[in-house]
Amino acid sequence: MWKINKQDKTPLYQQITSQIIQAIQQGQLMPGDKLPPERQLSQLYGVNRSTVVRALEELVSLGWITRKQGSGTRVAQGRWGSRQLLMNQWRALLSSPFLKEDPYVSELKKKQTQIGTIDLYTGDLPEELIPDFEFPAITWEQVLYEEKKIHPTGYLPLKKHLLNHLAEEFHLPITGQDLLITSGSTQGIFLLIQVLLDTGSYMATEDPSFLFALPLFASLGIHLVGIKQDEEGIDCHELEQAIQTKKIKLLYLNPNHQNPTGKTMSLARRKAIVALCEKYHLPIIEDDVFSELGFDETLPSLKSLAPDQVIYVGSLSKLFGSTIKIGWLLAPQTLITSLASAKKRMESDTDLFPQLLATAALTSSDYKQKQIHLLHELRHRSQNFETLMQPFASDWTYIPIQGGLYYWLTWQHQALTRKDWQLFLEENLLTAPAFLFSNDTMSVRINYTRLSDAQLSIFQTSLLRITEKIRKDAVYE
Template structure:
């Protein structure tokens, strides 16, 4: 198991790094497993301790292991998605492009297809809630004519409609701003990374954050820095420390119904965070894909509070389902022009067909009433879910659901391990443990919208069974 190739030209410490990563990705070393002591590893590899120490230090910096005085060396338990690959030769760059996902996530995706599984993991509305719009028949000539309204930043009628809704719904100031249509919000994030950041630079974000589950940061060589939060959102003092110590280039925030916690950042906290970023000249990326799923009057967007400092991301995918991959970036006109040029150079054009469908849906006479019905149904599901979980509150802390797709549950008792979370697979209950998004191992994300009323008793029974098993394991 612990062997190196003496005939290889590759440095010994790099061979040790590669082998440890391979053992973790193959599942031979599981999260939390303890590695042999440094002295023993040096003996097993037949190298001096300084070589082993160099390799282990690199593995710590890349996020694969943890080292603590008196506790030894362990495989890291959390944030699998933020682990980086060593970047010193072509072979390693290829390795980076094909990173193995978190083993728990692999099992989740396998279980999703099983008919007896309750899928509360998937980050989408269930098919029963996706609005049903009638689309007009389109002749080929109509589509060809529509292409004449296709600019570098997107289909102009769709842009016009989105901008109108952003102004009406969120009071966004569009002076000096432009909008770029993208193929979903993920393409928008990727475009920003590739255009405005360089490998080795850092983005700060909330801890936890769904960004830690995305592989695109690894492939771009961008470091994610998690910043602590409380119930109001990201902590301004912790953010300022990170900006100073980690040389942060951007702050990425999901202030409205954050993924994964479902938390709504308070207005006071929004203003405080903007103040810190203005002090240090840090641009903000505001991801607002759940902004249209608010049960009450929406709080002012970061974009409203600091228009020229914020790039605003939105998406229709959470409303219309994943088939219509339409998102957008709203930012200063000169910035959007640069991003549009970069998008064209990357040959990442957004197809005209989903733009036509999205434009038709948004301009439909029944759009407003359909959207109101969707919000009413989501609020009702949130209330039923919260009521059904009342008996579990003595063991789980449940965040109030004010909108969006997710709620966040935290275990109140003994520390949990990754193995404890496998109980959810045993009961065919698919959730997203916190370690997919952070170093926390005590909480989980649940997409409450995917529970039909008739499924609630079954869910409660499975959840109660898991809870009792966790309590007995104390």
């Protein structure tokens, strides 16, 4: 390391930049690690100090390092998935469309298979809560018959049921709209991005947002712009500034039980956001995958407030588990026709069998009863979690949730680093720290639904040990 090839025609500063990015991706430099001072780096590389400065400035602009007077140059701690590559690195990326996984997540996944860990990281319901439906026996002849009902936009019986369900349960407009079945909501989101955005385009979302945890954005060359949130949702003033200065082409929002914060956007903020986007003709992707997991009646969706301005994304994966990869896009008919054509060109067909299973479950006579039972259990687990957190009120805060899968705990004392979050792994508590979703390092996402009654005391004891260890280094004002 710290060596470059001066015979190479590539500019020296680009060689330095590429080498440091590679060192971070390979784990030689870890998030939070301090780089040598500029003068020392220029000596190590045998180049002018100005060359080193230019390389470091490039790394800052790409999101790989941070520079702060008095604390030096460090490997960035947050937003691993949204870091950008140099143009001369795209060729190497073609053989592997995803950037290297965040090292914290890699370590966490190794622990997922170990006995004794409590997995509050995974974004699914635990198996014991997933509704159990009986699926009718089906012959191969019946499969061939049902296959004739496949349309470019999806399996027609499933489409019909979903459209009726969305209209009746969530009051979504379906006149002039159409539905495209996808293999989960994530496929739908990426399909929209690939069709609606060009390389180098800017897309806005909440900060924090689970989109920042997806490395594919960097490989697509899409710039994610994080807009801060307050207690009501995404900040309108900051969003408008970003629209004006960065020429935002698309806005992604998760208004109900937002991932990762669990927040639900207020009705007043929803109306303000819609008005702002109509003013600037900015399309909105409304990700509503947690809609079936709300404790109370949901607020009007962005889609219902502006049918032609909003593309509505839904999914069954949060309700039935990730095994049934079924999602959908609800949008104006002309857009769905174009998206269906693009989906076919990309050879991203949605398999028939998951659509058959989804149809059987949704049309089951006891579907509503099973969903009510699930929501009762989720409310019970949510209340248990809030009771459990009461003794930690001076150290950890959270906003009460109205449904969904997540609580967002925030540390109240000294600034934390990635290394502090290793304590959770050491205690075999698998969680999702804020740096996976933003540049913040003070909060953590907890999937409370995966915390059974039997695990409550274990979790509480482990969190107490972690809290005490972190408090030892706290500096109180």
